Amino acid sequence: MGEIRELNGVKTVIRNDWTREEIQSIYNLPFLELLYKASTVHRMFWNPREVQQCTLISIKTGGCTEDCGYCSQSVKHKTHVKPTPQMKVAEVVEAARRAKEAGSTRFCMGAAWRELGNKQNAFRHILDMVEQVNGMGLEVCATLGMVTPDQARQLKEAGLSAYNHNLDTSPEYYPKVITTRTYEDRLQTIKNVREAGISVCSGGILGLGEADVDRIGLLQSLATMDEHPESVPINALVSIEGTPLEENNAPSIWDMGRMIATARIVMPKTMVRLSAGRLSFSQSEQALMFMAGANSIFNGDKLLTTPNPAFNDDMDLFNTLGLMGKPAHKKPLESPYEIDQIVRITHSGVDDHGNRTFTQEAQVLA
Numbered sequence: 001m002g003e004i005r006e007l008n009g010v011k012t013v014i015r016n017d018w019t020r021e022e023i024q025s026i027y028n029l030p031f032l033e034l035l036y037k038a039s040t041v042h043r044m045f046w047n048p049r050e051v052q053q054c055t056l057i058s059i060k061t062g063g064c065t066e067d068c069g070y071c072s073q074s075v076k077h078k079t080h081v082k083p084t085p086q087m088k089v090a091e092v093v094e095a096a097r098r099a100k101e102a103g104s105t106r107f108c109m110g111a112a113w114r115e116l117g118n119k120q121n122a123f124r125h126i127l128d129m130v131e132q133v134n135g136m137g138l139e140v141c142a143t144l145g146m147v148t149p150d151q152a153r154q155l156k157e158a159g160l161s162a163y164n165h166n167l168d169t170s171p172e173y174y175p176k177v178i179t180t181r182t183y184e185d186r187l188q189t190i191k192n193v194r195e196a197g198i199s200v201c202s203g204g205i206l207g208l209g210e211a212d213v214d215r216i217g218l219l220q221s222l223a224t225m226d227e228h229p230e231s232v233p234i235n236a237l238v239s240i241e242g243t244p245l246e247e248n249n250a251p252s253i254w255d256m257g258r259m260i261a262t263a264r265i266v267m268p269k270t271m272v273r274l275s276a277g278r279l280s281f282s283q284s285e286q287a288l289m290f291m292a293g294a295n296s297i298f299n300g301d302k303l304l305t306t307p308n309p310a311f312n313d314d315m316d317l318f319n320t321l322g323l324m325g326k327p328a329h330k331k332p333l334e335s336p337y338e339i340d341q342i343v344r345i346t347h348s349g350v351d352d353h354g355n356r357t358f359t360q361e362a363q364v365l366a
């Protein structure tokens with residue numbers, strides 16, 4: 001068994017052998033118990049005042065040959081999105097500069113492709129973007145559809161920090177939402193990325209019409225990987241006119257809270273990102289999701305093709321909640337063993353007057 005941490009009566013250990021029954025019993029805890037457990041686990045691995053700010057940019061929009069039932073960018077759906085050519089390297093680098101100036105520490109570039117495939121020219125430009133944005137000290141993430149081991153290796157060499165490739169839902173529900181590729185295809189790209197030494201970002205969506213068991217199935221797929229994804233985005237469906245899911249409602253705050261809290265408990269070292277659909281939730285509902293263990297957001301007025309809360313509203317929310325941005329490349333809290341077997345987890349939280357840091361202690365049991 002690995003290192004066990006315990007804090008305030010909540011025990012945790014990093015595990016990769018979660019069963020669906022175990023995850024279900026966490027997911028179904030009385031809501032406030034679930035929240036308490038999740039926020040306690042959160043504090044054992046992360047400074048709860050730090051929330052990562054990521055900026056998303058669509059470097060190539062629309063015209064995608066996949067048929068993901070939720071997506072505005074598929075050629076199979078008639079939506080408001082007009083396909084546009086790939087952005088120029090200089091434009092993307094300029095957007096990254098602005099994102100950094102606004103306090104973002106991760107820059108995520110999305111392209112509406114089934115796969116990177118044989119797009120040699122486009123790939124050369126992307127490698128250039130990755131190199132330049134990495135050179136600015138930002139974490140760089142890309143989401144370009146399926147990639148081969150060799151493409152993943154080249155992205156790594158260019159300085160890519162993370163690759164986003166979502167599993168979206170359970171293996172059973174997946175074919176009801178997407179028919180043009182399989183769950184296995186998704187897992188293969190994730191494996192290629194992992195083997196190239198790139199951090200994995202993989203999560204899902206709530207609001208596809210899935211049942212609780214599918215949400216639990218998604219969490220099981222993620223939490224039983226040999227290494228947990230370094231980040232797990234939890235998207236709330238933004239229903240798009242013209243897609244098969246246009247009539248679906250956004251998930252409730254209770255469903256989002258349960259999903260985020262369960263993800264936090266089964267994958268304690270993972271960044272849990274509150275992703276698409278934040279506009280469906282009030283600021284106090286978003287606060288609840290931070291309490292449940294979310295510690296990352298996308299900032300900026302736009303995601304890929306849908307709106308996101310205004311930057312100033314997010315700054316107000318951070319001020320109200322006493323949150324601060326997470327520095328780039330900062331990992332989960334270490335727990336240096338001390339001779340007396342006490343792990344001291346020091347949170348570098350400084351209050352608004354700059355004069356208080358707080359310390360918590362967790363006992364090492366193994």
Ligand code: SAM
Nearest residue numbers: 070071111112113143145166235236237238276
């Ligand atoms: N084409 C790439 C792919 O599918 O991997 C990358 C971009 S894709 C837009 C990334 C993720 O965004 C999807 O896997 C899905 O989880 C999420 N997403 C897309 N459209 C959404 C919507 N309308 N509402 C909520 N999440 C959405």
Ligand code: DTB
Nearest residue numbers: 110143233275276303304305306
């Ligand atoms: C993820 O899980 N969510 C982001 C990111 N990965 C690429 C994308 C959200 C897209 C929301 C729909 C849109 O703006 O088109």
Ligand code: SF4
Nearest residue numbers: 064066068071074112
């Ligand atoms: Fe294409 Fe990604 Fe949209 Fe699916 S989610 S249709 S792969 S852009």
